[in-house]
Amino acid sequence: ALKRMIVEYKQQYGAGTVLIEESPASIGLIQQLEFEKLVYPVPIRPQGDKLQRAASVSAMLEAGRGRFPHEAPWLDDLMSELLAFPGGRHDDQVDSVTLFLNWFSPKVPIYFG
Numbered sequence: 377a378l379k380r381m382i383v384e385y386k387q388q389y390g391a392g393t394v395l396i397e398e399s400p401a402s403i404g405l406i407q408q409l410e411f412e413k414l415v416y417p418v419p420i421r422p423q424g425d426k427l428q429r430a431a432s433v434s435a436m437l438e439a440g441r442g443r444f445p446h447e448a449p450w451l452d453d454l455m456s457e458l459l460a461f462p463g464g465r466h467d468d469q470v471d472s473v474t475l476f477l478n479w480f481s482p483k484v485p486i487y488f489g
Contacts, residue, residue: 379405383414395420395479397471420475427462430470433477442477 382405386394394409396402398419409415422429436442444451454469461470 379408379414382409382417386415393418395475397422397475418479420479422475423478426467426471426474429474429478430461433474436477436481 382394382396385391394415394417396406396417396419398406398421402419406417406419409417424432433442444455454473457464457466457469458473461467
């Protein structure tokens with residue numbers, strides 16, 4: 377089911393790159409996607425725990441190097457999760473955003489839209 381969702385989301389959003397957190401649980405998924413030539417994922421090995429990763433990108437966001445659209449169907453949920461971190465119920469989107477920003481880390485602003 378996860379493999380199918382990854383392929384569907386890649387197509388739906390026109391993603392050029394799919395990042396997958398490298399872990400013992402994801403190695404088989406990464407290999408299967410590559411073997412079936414459905415998606416060519418970029419395995420990401422996170423550095424530090426979730427709090428450390430969030431701290432490393434918070435300055436980037438505070439400096440305006442990341443921008444979110446004014447309106448998007450997913451924006452309210454994402455902002456609620458970001459603002460509640462680390463005390464919120466969920467942190468999967470926080471984890472995804474911080475993994476992406478740590479991987480990409482450009483010199484130009486990032487637009488999440």
